[in-house]
Amino acid sequence: MTTALIASIEALLVDLPTIRAHKLAMTTLHQQTLVIVRVRCSDGTEGLGEATSIGGLSYGDQSPEGTKLAIDTYLTPALLGRDAGNINAAMAVAAKVAQGHSYAKSAIECALFDALGHRLGQPVHTLLGGAARSSLPVLWTLASGDSARDIDEARAMIEARRHKVFKLKIGFGDPDANIAHVARIKQALGDEVRITVDVNQAWDEALATRCIARLEAAGVDLVEQPTPRRQRAALARLAARFDVPIMADESVNDAQDALELAQAAAADVYALKISKAGGLLATLRAAAVADAAGIALYGGTMLEGSVGSIASAHAFAACPQLRWGTELFGPLLLKDDVVVERPLYRDFELHLPATPGLGVALDPDKLAFYRRDRRRTAVAAAHPAPAEE
Numbered sequence: 001m002t003t004a005l006i007a008s009i010e011a012l013l014v015d016l017p018t019i020r021a022h023k024l025a026m027t028t029l030h031q032q033t034l035v036i037v038r039v040r041c042s043d044g045t046e047g048l049g050e051a052t053s054i055g056g057l058s059y060g061d062q063s064p065e066g067t068k069l070a071i072d073t074y075l076t077p078a079l080l081g082r083d084a085g086n087i088n089a090a091m092a093v094a095a096k097v098a099q100g101h102s103y104a105k106s107a108i109e110c111a112l113f114d115a116l117g118h119r120l121g122q123p124v125h126t127l128l129g130g131a132a133r134s135s136l137p138v139l140w141t142l143a144s145g146d147s148a149r150d151i152d153e154a155r156a157m158i159e160a161r162r163h164k165v166f167k168l169k170i171g172f173g174d175p176d177a178n179i180a181h182v183a184r185i186k187q188a189l190g191d192e193v194r195i196t197v198d199v200n201q202a203w204d205e206a207l208a209t210r211c212i213a214r215l216e217a218a219g220v221d222l223v224e225q226p227t228p229r230r231q232r233a234a235l236a237r238l239a240a241r242f243d244v245p246i247m248a249d250e251s252v253n254d255a256q257d258a259l260e261l262a263q264a265a266a267a268d269v270y271a272l273k274i275s276k277a278g279g280l281l282a283t284l285r286a287a288a289v290a291d292a293a294g295i296a297l298y299g300g301t302m303l304e305g306s307v308g309s310i311a312s313a314h315a316f317a318a319c320p321q322l323r324w325g326t327e328l329f330g331p332l333l334l335k336d337d338v339v340v341e342r343p344l345y346r347d348f349e350l351h352l353p354a355t356p357g358l359g360v361a362l363d364p365d366k367l368a369f370y371r372r373d374r375r376r377t378a379v380a381a382a383h384p385a386p387a388e389e
């Protein structure tokens with residue numbers, strides 16, 4: 001096989017509306033901005049990746065616009081002309097020219113895996129060593145803010161065999177009202193239905209101590225990121241104090257964090273995300289640390305569209321252990337997407353494509369419609385600026 005070189009890297013901002021408002025501690029989402037990354041190689045193969053943040057800069061410290069800038073200005077010039085099939089070498093170059101920017105690196109690495117899969121005729125999970133499972137359990141986040149509406153939504157999801165585990169976002173507003181909301185939902189849905197809560201760092205340790213005791217009494221199954229991400233000692237004290245498992249999300253990005261949190265006994269479960277880790281391989285490295293430390297794993301989401309969610313699914317399928325399943329429901333939260341075929345959700349699980357590469361193809365018409373620069377151009381053409389005197 002001749003060496004395929006990286007011929008171009010494109011980063012496209014894509015704005016997609018959500019099916020309903022999605023209420024989190026730090027913001028309420030009405031749309032998601034995806035960064036779709038397309039790598040073209042000298043042998044004609046192409047690969048896709050996605051770097052998506054939640055609510056601009058409100059969730060994490062990397063924005064879609066900043067990610068595009070890092071790719072266009074720093075990562076692409078350093079990677080053009082390099083061996084597209086040597087992903088480790090390409091990522092070493094990326095690490096050298098750019099500190100941080102894990103979302104950008106994740107999307108580029110993913111696109112290289114997708115292209116390599118097309119070149120070799122193999123799905124990405126095979127390139128990662130093989131899928132330990134061909135489908136992944138997927139929970140749904142109830143985030144309308146209204147208990148009765150959430151209960152109806154959950155029942156409809158169970159009836160449709162789409163989700164049977166539900167996550168509630170409870171980091172905004174009055175904690176007592178939020179706990180009462182959780183207890184109402186848990187009671188209505190019964191013992192068979194697992195309920196998890198995500199506080200998104202909103203509580204201090206004293207408030208978390210008071211609230212988690214009540215969540216535990218209400219039968220909640222998992223508490224995610226109750227306290228600020230850098231306060232690892234507080235997380236460790238909560239994990240030691242309560243029986244209900246404590247999950248780190250914002251506190252854990254990569255293998256280094258996974259090791260440091262394990263040394264501090266800070267969490268029982270890690271929510272891994274490919275973009276936080278900086279790629280599929282980096283996710284597997286973090287997973288290996290968790291496995292060595294006896295920490296359970298959960299496949300997290302940045303509420304990506306189909307490309308990023310399927311990319312995540314390939315990585316999570318390759319994890320030996322995934323005790324808490326996943327939350328890869330991002331595509332279901334979007335009204336539309338930029339791919340030809342959206343992921344398959346059936347019998348409470350996301351089914352992994354078995355075709356070469358990621359198994360996801362862009363729909364050129366949808367991409368043309370939703371890409372931010374195209375719409376700006378169209379608007380500018382419709383309303384041309386007045387000619388200068």
Ligand SMILES: O=C(O)C[C@H]1C=CC(=O)O1
Pocket residue numbers: 024054141198200249300301302303327
């Ligand atoms: O986990 C987060 O913090 C963010 C995201 C994941 C699911 C969801 O509803 O929001």
Ligand SMILES: [Mn+2]
Pocket residue numbers: 198200224225249250271
């Ligand atoms: Mn979370």
